[in-house]
Amino acid sequence: MKVDGKHFRSIWFxxxxxxxxxxxxxxxxxxxxxxxxxxxxxxxTAIRDMWVRGAPLIGATAAYxxxxxxxxxxxxxxxxxxxxxxxxxxxxxxxxxxxxxHMRELLKPLPESERASIAMRRAAEICNEDVECNRQIxxxxxxxxxxxxxxxxxxxxxxxxxxxxxxxxxxxxxxxATSPIYHAAEAGIPVHVWVDETRPRNQGAQLTAWEMVGHGxxxxxxxxxxxxxxxxxxxxxxxxxxxxxxxxxxxxxxKIGTYLKALAAFDNNIPFYVALPSPTIDWTVKDGVAExxxxxxxxxxVTKVWGKLEDGSVASVQxxxxxxxxxxxxxxxxxxRLVTGLITERGVCKASPEGLAALFPEFAK
Amino acid sequence: MKVDGKHFRSIWFxxxxxxxxxxxxxxxxxxxxxxxxxxxxxxxTAIRDMWVRGAPLIGATAAYxxxxxxxxxxxxxxxxxxxxxxxxxxxxxxxxxxxxxHMRELLKPLPESERASIAMRRAAEICNEDVECNRQIxxxxxxxxxxxxxxxxxxxxxxxxxxxxxxxxxxxxxxxATSPIYHAAEAGIPVHVWVDETRPRNQGAQLTAWEMVGHGxxxxxxxxxxxxxxxxxxxxxxxxxxxxxxxxxxxxxxKIGTYLKALAAFDNNIPFYVALPSPTIDWTVKDGVAExxxxxxxxxxVTKVWGKLEDGSVASVQxxxxxxxxxxxxxxxxxxRLVTGLITERGVCKASPEGLAALFPEFAK
Numbered sequence: 001m002k003v004d005g006k007h008f009r010s011i012w013f014x015x016x017x018x019x020x021x022x023x024x025x026x027x028x029x030x031x032x033x034x035x036x037x038x039x040x041x042x043x044x045t046a047i048r049d050m051w052v053r054g055a056p057l058i059g060a061t062a063a064y065x066x067x068x069x070x071x072x073x074x075x076x077x078x079x080x081x082x083x084x085x086x087x088x089x090x091x092x093x094x095x096x097x098x099x100x101x102h103m104r105e106l107l108k109p110l111p112e113s114e115r116a117s118i119a120m121r122r123a124a125e126i127c128n129e130d131v132e133c134n135r136q137i138x139x140x141x142x143x144x145x146x147x148x149x150x151x152x153x154x155x156x157x158x159x160x161x162x163x164x165x166x167x168x169x170x171x172x173x174x175x176x177a178t179s180p181i182y183h184a185a186e187a188g189i190p191v192h193v194w195v196d197e198t199r200p201r202n203q204g205a206q207l208t209a210w211e212m213v214g215h216g217x218x219x220x221x222x223x224x225x226x227x228x229x230x231x232x233x234x235x236x237x238x239x240x241x242x243x244x245x246x247x248x249x250x251x252x253x254x255k256i257g258t259y260l261k262a263l264a265a266f267d268n269n270i271p272f273y274v275a276l277p278s279p280t281i282d283w284t285v286k287d288g289v290a291e292x293x294x295x296x297x298x299x300x301x302v303t304k305v306w307g308k309l310e311d312g313s314v315a316s317v318q319x320x321x322x323x324x325x326x327x328x329x330x331x332x333x334x335x336x337r338l339v340t341g342l343i344t345e346r347g348v349c350k351a352s353p354e355g356l357a358a359l360f361p362e363f364a365k
Numbered sequence: 366m367k368v369d370g371k372h373f374r375s376i377w378f379x380x381x382x383x384x385x386x387x388x389x390x391x392x393x394x395x396x397x398x399x400x401x402x403x404x405x406x407x408x409x410t411a412i413r414d415m416w417v418r419g420a421p422l423i424g425a426t427a428a429y430x431x432x433x434x435x436x437x438x439x440x441x442x443x444x445x446x447x448x449x450x451x452x453x454x455x456x457x458x459x460x461x462x463x464x465x466x467h468m469r470e471l472l473k474p475l476p477e478s479e480r481a482s483i484a485m486r487r488a489a490e491i492c493n494e495d496v497e498c499n500r501q502i503x504x505x506x507x508x509x510x511x512x513x514x515x516x517x518x519x520x521x522x523x524x525x526x527x528x529x530x531x532x533x534x535x536x537x538x539x540x541x542a543t544s545p546i547y548h549a550a551e552a553g554i555p556v557h558v559w560v561d562e563t564r565p566r567n568q569g570a571q572l573t574a575w576e577m578v579g580h581g582x583x584x585x586x587x588x589x590x591x592x593x594x595x596x597x598x599x600x601x602x603x604x605x606x607x608x609x610x611x612x613x614x615x616x617x618x619x620k621i622g623t624y625l626k627a628l629a630a631f632d633n634n635i636p637f638y639v640a641l642p643s644p645t646i647d648w649t650v651k652d653g654v655a656e657x658x659x660x661x662x663x664x665x666x667v668t669k670v671w672g673k674l675e676d677g678s679v680a681s682v683q684x685x686x687x688x689x690x691x692x693x694x695x696x697x698x699x700x701x702r703l704v705t706g707l708i709t710e711r712g713v714c715k716a717s718p719e720g721l722a723a724l725f726p727e728f729a730k
Binding site: 197199200209210222226228232255256261264267306307309314318320321324325326327328331333 | 393577586589594597659668670686
C-alpha cells in the first residue's frame with residue numbers, strides 16, 4: 001500500500017539494482033528503512049531478527065532467500081544447506097517451512113543451470129499469489145462494509161475496530177484484516193479505524209497506525225482498554241481482526257486481547273469478523289481453547305515499552321518497579337460463538353464446521 | 366501498608382518534625398520520596414500536580430491543608446481564601462469539595478484561638494475514618510476470599526485479578542480493592558495478584574505493582590489484554606476492582622477497561638466484585654451507561670508511555686508514528702448485570718437497587 005503517496009510492497013525484486021528489497025520493520029514507525037538482501041545470510045538475519053514478520057511475508061522472504069542462493073551456488077548441497085539455515089531462523093513458523101519445502105521440491109529435479117531463474121520466478125509468483133489472496137479477502141470484506149453502509153445515511157462514516165497488525169506489513173500487500181478497509185477507502189466509502197495499540201508489543205501503535213498514516217486512512221490510536229466503552233456508545237460499527245490459526249470448528253487464535261474485544265462486540269450486538277487466508281486454517285484442531293497451546297513470552301515485553309524519546313532516538317522504558325515479575329501469554333482463543341463470520345479468499349462463512357466445510361470441501365472431513 | 370518492611374500511610378502528621386508528610390507519588394515506582402507540606406501552597410501543589418491522587422487521599426490532604434493554614438492565620442478571610450485556593454486545584458473532585466466544606470463549617474463558628482488545634486485534630490480524624498472504612502471493606506471482602514478458599518484444597522493459592530490502583534496509595538491506608546487482599550495476606554491465606562498494567566496511565570504497573578512489592582504480596586504484572594485468556598484457563602478465582610462512582614442501581618463507573626474484565630469474568634463464571642466506600646455511591650444516577658458522562662483526556666497519555674531508562678533516569682517514549690491522533694476515554698461503565706457484588710464498609714450486597722437500599726436505607730429512595 002502507500003507510504004507518503006508512493007506504492008510499496010513489504011518485499012520486492014528491484015529491477016534497477018537486481019536485488020531483493022524489504023522494508024526493515026524493526027524501526028517502524030519512527031524510521032522508514034528499505035534494505036537490500038544480497039546473500040543468504042541477509043535473508044536469515046531478516047527473518048530471525050524480525051526485520052520482516054507475519055506468516056505470509058516470512059514465507060515470501062524465505063522463497064526469495066532460496067532463489068538468491070541459487071544464483072550464487074545452485075548445487076544440491078547449497079540447496080539443502082539453505083533449507084537448513086533458513087529453517088532454523090524461526091523453526092515454529094508454518095509458512096517458513098512450507099515455502100522452504102516447496103522451493104526444494106521444485107528445484108531438486110531441475111538441472112543446476114535452470115535453478116536460479118526458475119526459483120526467482122517462483123518466488124515472485126509466491127508474492128503475487130499472496131497479494132491476490134489478500135485482494136480477494138478484501139473484496140469479500142468490502143461487501144460486508146457495503147452492507148453496513150447501506151443501513152446508514154449516505155456518506156456516514158463506517159467505524160471499524162482492529163487489533164494488532166494484520167496489515168500489509170504482515171503480508172506482501174493489502175494485509176488480511178486491513179484489506180477490506182483499504183478496499184473500502186479506495187471505493188470511496190468513508191471509513192474510520194480504531195487502532196488498538198496491542199500491548200505488549202504494540203504492533204497496533206507501531207505498525208497499523210503507521211500503515212494508516214502512510215495510506216491516508218482516517219484513524220485514532222486507542223489503548224486496548226477502550227474498545228468496550230466505544231462499543232457501548234455506538235462508536236464501533238464492526239470489528240475486523242486477523243488470526244494466526246483458525247480451527248476446523250471456527251475458533252480463532254489471535255493476538256492476546258482479541259477475545260476481550262469479541263466479548264464486547266457480542267455484548268453490544270456489533271459484528272465481529274476475522275479475516276484469514278485459508279492456509280491458516282488448522283483442519284486437525286477443533287476446540288481452540290482446549291487444544292491450542294499458548295506461547296508464554298518473556299517478561300521484558302510486558303515490563304518495558306519501546307518508543308521514541310524527545311531527541312528522536314529510540315529506547316525502552318521500564319514501566320513497573322524493579323522486582324515485579326510479569327505474565328505474558330502471547331495469544332488467546334476466541335470461541336466461535338462470538339465470531340460473526342470468517343472472511344476468506346473464497347468468501348465469507350459462518351465460524352462453524354459446516355460454514356468452513358461448505359467453502360473448503362476438499363479439506364473438511 | 367508496608368514499604369520495605371516499614372509501615373506507612375499515604376499522608377500523616379509527623380510528631381518529630383511537627384509537619385504533615387506525604388508520599389510524593391509522581392515518582393513511583395522508580396523512586397520513593399517522602400515530602401513535607403509546610404504551607405498552604407504546598408498542599409495546593411500536592412493536589413494540583415498529583416503528588417497525591419485518589420478521592421479519599423485528596424480529601425484528607427485538603428483537610429490537613431486547611432488545618433495547617435489555621436496555625437499560620439486563623440482568620441475568617443484566611444479560611445475562606447484557603448477554601449478557594451484548594452478547591453481550584455481539582456475542581457471536579459467530590460471528596461475535595463466535601464472536605465473543604467466540612468472543615469469550613471466546623472471552624473467558622475469557633476473562636477480563632479481554637480481553630481488550629483481543632484482543625485488539626487479533625488484532619489487526623491478524617492484520615493482515621495478513611496482507614497477504618499477501608500479496614501471494614503477489607504474484612505467484608507476477606508469473607509468472600511475465605512468462601513473461595515473453602516472450596517479449594519487447603520493451602521491452595523487464591524488468584525485475584527485487579528485493574529488500576531484502588532490501593533492504599535489512593536486512600537490513607539489499606540485501599541479499597543486491595544484491602545481484602547492485604548487482609549487475606551495478613552490472615553495467612555495464600556493469594557496471588559494479577560496486576561493489570563492499566564493503560565494509558567499505567568497505574569497498575571506503577572502503583573499497584575509497587576504496593577505489592579513493598580508489602581511482599583505475590584503478584585505478576587500483566588497487560589490489559591491478558592485477563593480474558595487467564596480466566597478461560599482457570600487462572601483467576603475472582604476479580605476485585607475499585608470504582609469512582611456507583612449508581613443507585615448498582616452500575617459501576619471505573620477506570621477504562623474494567624467493563625472488558627467484567628465481561629470476561631461473566632463469560633467464565635468467575636466472581637466479579639467491586640470494593641467501594643459508600644460516599645462514592647451516587648444516589649441521583651440510575652443507568653450508568655446512559656447517564657454518566659465520560660471524561661475524554663489528552664492524546665499524549667495514549668501516544669506516550671512514561672518509565673525508567675537503562676541509566677535510571679525517567680522519560681516518556683512515543684509509541685506511534687508522528688501524526689496519529691488518539692482517542693482517550695478515561696473511564697467506562699460496567700452494567701450491574703456483570704457485577705457479582707459490591708463490597709462496602711457495611712457489608713457485601715448485590716449490585717441492584719434493592720441490594721444497595723438494604724444496606725443504606727437512609728439514602729435510598
